[in-house]
Amino acid sequence: MPSLANLLEVFGETLRDVVPIVAILALFQLLVLRRPLPNPKRLVEGFACVLAGLVLFLLGLEYAVFPVGKTMAAQFTAPDFLGVDAAAMQGEAAAGSYFWIYAFAFAIGFSTTIAEPALIAVALKAEELSAGAIRAWGLRIAVAIGVAMGISLGAYRIVIGAPLHYFITAGYLVVVVQTLFAPKLIVPLAYDSGGVTTSTVTVPLVAALGLGLAESIPGRSPLVDGFGLIAFASLFPMMTVMAYAQSSQWRASRNRARANTAGSAPEEDPT
Amino acid sequence: MLAPGSSGDGDAADNVSGLKTLLRMLSGSARDLVPIVVVIAFFQGVVLRQPFPNLASALVGLVCVLLGLALFVRGLELGLFPLGESMAHAFARKGSLGWLLTFSLALGMGTTIAEPALIAIANEAAEVAALAGAIADDEAARDRYALGLRLTVALAVGVAIVIGVFRILSGWPIHLMIAGGYLLVVVTTAFAPKEIIGIAYDSGGVTTSTITVPLVTALGVGLASSIEGRNPVSDGFGLIAFASLTPIIFVLVYGILT
Numbered sequence: 001m002p003s004l005a006n007l008l009e010v011f012g013e014t015l016r017d018v019v020p021i022v023a024i025l026a027l028f029q030l031l032v033l034r035r036p037l038p039n040p041k042r043l044v045e046g047f048a049c050v051l052a053g054l055v056l057f058l059l060g061l062e063y064a065v066f067p068v069g070k071t072m073a074a075q076f077t078a079p080d081f082l083g084v085d086a087a088a089m090q091g092e093a094a095a096g097s098y099f100w101i102y103a104f105a106f107a108i109g110f111s112t113t114i115a116e117p118a119l120i121a122v123a124l125k126a127e128e129l130s131a132g133a134i135r136a137w138g139l140r141i142a143v144a145i146g147v148a149m150g151i152s153l154g155a156y157r158i159v160i161g162a163p164l165h166y167f168i169t170a171g172y173l174v175v176v177v178q179t180l181f182a183p184k185l186i187v188p189l190a191y192d193s194g195g196v197t198t199s200t201v202t203v204p205l206v207a208a209l210g211l212g213l214a215e216s217i218p219g220r221s222p223l224v225d226g227f228g229l230i231a232f233a234s235l236f237p238m239m240t241v242m243a244y245a246q247s248s249q250w251r252a253s254r255n256r257a258r259a260n261t262a263g264s265a266p267e268e269d270p271t
Numbered sequence: 272m273l274a275p276g277s278s279g280d281g282d283a284a285d286n287v288s289g290l291k292t293l294l295r296m297l298s299g300s301a302r303d304l305v306p307i308v309v310v311i312a313f314f315q316g317v318v319l320r321q322p323f324p325n326l327a328s329a330l331v332g333l334v335c336v337l338l339g340l341a342l343f344v345r346g347l348e349l350g351l352f353p354l355g356e357s358m359a360h361a362f363a364r365k366g367s368l369g370w371l372l373t374f375s376l377a378l379g380m381g382t383t384i385a386e387p388a389l390i391a392i393a394n395e396a397a398e399v400a401a402l403a404g405a406i407a408d409d410e411a412a413r414d415r416y417a418l419g420l421r422l423t424v425a426l427a428v429g430v431a432i433v434i435g436v437f438r439i440l441s442g443w444p445i446h447l448m449i450a451g452g453y454l455l456v457v458v459t460t461a462f463a464p465k466e467i468i469g470i471a472y473d474s475g476g477v478t479t480s481t482i483t484v485p486l487v488t489a490l491g492v493g494l495a496s497s498i499e500g501r502n503p504v505s506d507g508f509g510l511i512a513f514a515s516l517t518p519i520i521f522v523l524v525y526g527i528l529t
Contacts, residue, residue, distance in 0.1 A: 021381035025354050032370055033361050046350020053343030054387055056335045061391050064332025075319050104314050111306035164469055165460045172453045191512040200481050203388040223403040227469025234476035
């Protein structure tokens with residue numbers, strides 16, 4: 001449970017974190033734009049809310065989200081749970097026995113992304129802009145599958161201990177090739193879908209999962225292997241979103257071609 | 272001026288609507304958390320079938336996260352977002368390039384320093400680095416490391432926003448710049464110590480979150496809509512793409528230098 005000293009320390013640090021952005025906005029408003037601050041009472045209220053909210057949030061992360069992520073990682077990798085003895089858990093041969101970790105990573109990634117409010121808004125916007133060629137639901141599912149696949153594959157990388165940058169570099173190459181063929185409208189949206197959809201709660205939970213995995217799997221170091229899940233979760237949605245856009249474009253053009261041949265055939269018949 | 276009575280009524284009405292909004296925000300952040308709680312409960316109950324250690328502490332923490340997130344977002348909507356958005360529009364229209372770029376740098380850095388997910392990840396990274404013996408295992412060294420990491424990321428996001436604003440003004444093609452940036456990531460990775468690579472790659476996804484995205488998007492959209500021939504949607508989003516890329520390069524360089 002949080003102690004008073006701990007609470008005060010977090011409060012002091014949070015104050016230090018929030019003051020810069022408030023000072024920047026206030027100074028630019030007063031000195032450069034030379035306008036009075038609009039509605040100062042609401043501003044102070046808002047500042048107090050931000051401060052209190054951030055303190056509570058960080059305490060909650062420390063007492064709930066981080067321990068839960070690490071505990072789950074430890075429980076999924078415990079030899080007792082896997083039903084094997086600890087000596088057999090060395091090396092790449094063991095990678096297959098961690099099935100439940102991959103399943104859990106996939107489920108967390110999919111469920112948090114499909115419910116992400118920022119993504120819902122963006123998906124509706126994209127449907128509107130593309131005149132229905134991109135479906136909001138299709139886009140949300142594409143991003144969610146991307147995040148889920150990313151976190152799963154990231155967990156697999158931690159298990160086998162391969163260097164992170166091999167995977168990420170290969171991923172970027174795929175993204176670059178896809179960019180050449182994807183419909184132009186979708187490209188900026190696809191590039192952003194990764195970064196935007198990993199929300200404030202998902203990021204710490206996924207990070208804790210990775211660190212917990214690297215701590216509990218023999219031969220892995222948290223510092224070298226534990227990070228990287230968020231990078232995977234940001235990379236894969238780019239691929240799945242562009243793949244989805246390509247497939248819907250392909251389907252649309254095939255339908256059009258079919259409609260054209262069907263429509264023109266009777267006209268040509270009499271001549 | 273309004274009569275004292277009516278102004279008092281206005282305040283009361285304001286407070287009631289404030290409370291309502293807070294409740295709405297609370298249900299909003301509850302909706303964010305439900306999928307996580309359901310998935311964890313399913314795997315705990317059906318797959319692991321083990322007692323959960325420190326359940327009480329985790330539940331208290333969960334309530335803290337729920338309340339904290341709701342208050343935080345409510346506070347942003349009350350104060351920072353309206354002010355930041357009106358300023359972003361004002362600077363976009365003002366026409367002074369120097370002030371626009373200075374504001375972009377300051378906005379990117381200031382929002383990143385306050386980003387909750389980054390605070391959490393930087394602290395965690397410091398703890399891991401201390402346990403692994405990469406830095407001294409005392410509180411001062413950990414705080415210094417976490418702060419250094421966050422300042423590096425903040426500088427990176429500030430620079431990214433400046434580049435992004437410049438791109439909107441000049442109309443340079445975004446694909447080439449992003450592809451060039453990734454190439455730089457690959458080259459820098461070759462020289463970076465392997466302890467920093469994971470943290471660096473993660474920092475790209477972490478920075479663009481609760482505070483940064485709305486304020487920076489406001490700047491991009493304001494700018495793009497005040498310049499003819501720019502598309503507010505794609506140009507507003509373009510800024511975020513840069514802000515997820517530069518932190519990787521900057522943190523890798525930070526790792527090489529320290």
